[in-house]
Amino acid sequence: MDIQAVDRVGMILALFGPHRESVTSTEAADLIGLNRTTTYRYLNSLVNANVLTLREDRTYVPGPTLVQVGTYAVGRRDVLKVAAEPMQALARETEITAVLSLWGAASPVVAHVEEPPRLEVVVSVRVGMQLSPVAAQTGIFHGFMAGAPSVVRAAREMDDADRERLQSSAHATVRQGYAAQVSSRGIAVLAVPVWDTHGLAASLALLTTRDVLDVETDGPELAALSRTAETISRMLGSTRPAMTG
CATH class of the missing domain: 1.10.10.10 (Winged helix-like DNA-binding domain superfamily/Winged helix DNA-binding domain)
Structure with missing residues (x-):
């Protein structure tokens, strides 16, 4: 062949x-x-x-x-083996859904979700969902994995408006160390990178409504998210510190 x-x-x-x-x-x-x-x-x-x-x-x-x-292949991804327990603790601490995504063929794919316990109403996503080209977690990969061939190809295949919007958000993500977004439906997301010994392994996010999560300020939710990402990264052998602020 x-x-x-x-x-x-x-x-x-x-x-x-x-x-x-x-x-x-x-x-x-x-x-x-x-x-x-x-x-x-x-x-x-x-x-x-x-x-x-x-x-x-x-x-x-x-x-x-x-x-x-x-x-x-999914079972072999070390990040999925170590992330569940820290993500459970993050969801309990913040009372917000924690989402881990891996890079797929052309965009991130939701690989693991931990919902906060004892809440009657939660905002969540299903495992296996392919995220949109302009999602916050997509910006993590386009920011910190910008030179990867599959990421370059994915950006090239977007329409001009989506590409410009994503590139702008990706630059901001690299500068501040995290991605923040509120959708037109009022869904708020904070996302940070997770590292292993080879580089970017995944993106970790908190997902809820804008009434619950203020993405405009560096609040306790971002601090908890960053600590959890750093914990998972250390478990994967990375010595790279979290970058926020």
């Missing part, structure tokens, strides 16, 4: 996620920009290799080999 074929297979596999669980050959061709005959050949080769499965309705979904590899 030559380099172009590997690239095309990667583009096909990147189509799948919480935002798109299945795809037809026509949809795949349109999304990745290949002609339909070529795309059909790739899809069926992946079916023959058990990487994809062709359902009765003629849609393609992740197959057993892809599920096995994906499960193994």
Whole structure:
């Protein structure tokens, strides 16, 4: 298999996620920009290799080999092994949902969530959710992993408005050491980097409403979030200090 074929297979596999669980050959061709005959050949080769499965309705979904590899890869991520307990403590201390995200094919993907106990109403996200190009946690990766090929490619594929907005927020994130955002729906997010011995490992965030979390001030929530990120980073072998303020 030559380099172009590997690239095309990667583009096909990147189509799948919480935002798109299945795809037809026509949809795949349109999304990745290949002609339909070529795309059909790739899809069926992946079916023959058990990487994809062709359902009765003629849609393609992740197959057993892809599920096995994906499960193994996630299970091997050290950050997921060590983050749960510190995140539980963070959610209890702040009474706010804690969210850990890893970089996916083109944007961060929610990998672990800890909700505050004993609260009747919480703001949360589901594990596996692909975050938007302009989310606060996306800015963490575009700020601190700006030179990574997948990050560069993701930025290049955005529309001009999203790219300019993200680059501006990413620069601010690197300067201050954290990302802060309030959405049009009133959802407030604070996010900080988590490091391992190789560099950026994940982003850790607090997620709630703007009535609960004031992202405009360096309050106790940001301090608790930064301490937790630094704790997880140390557990992963990093000696890099948290950067806030």
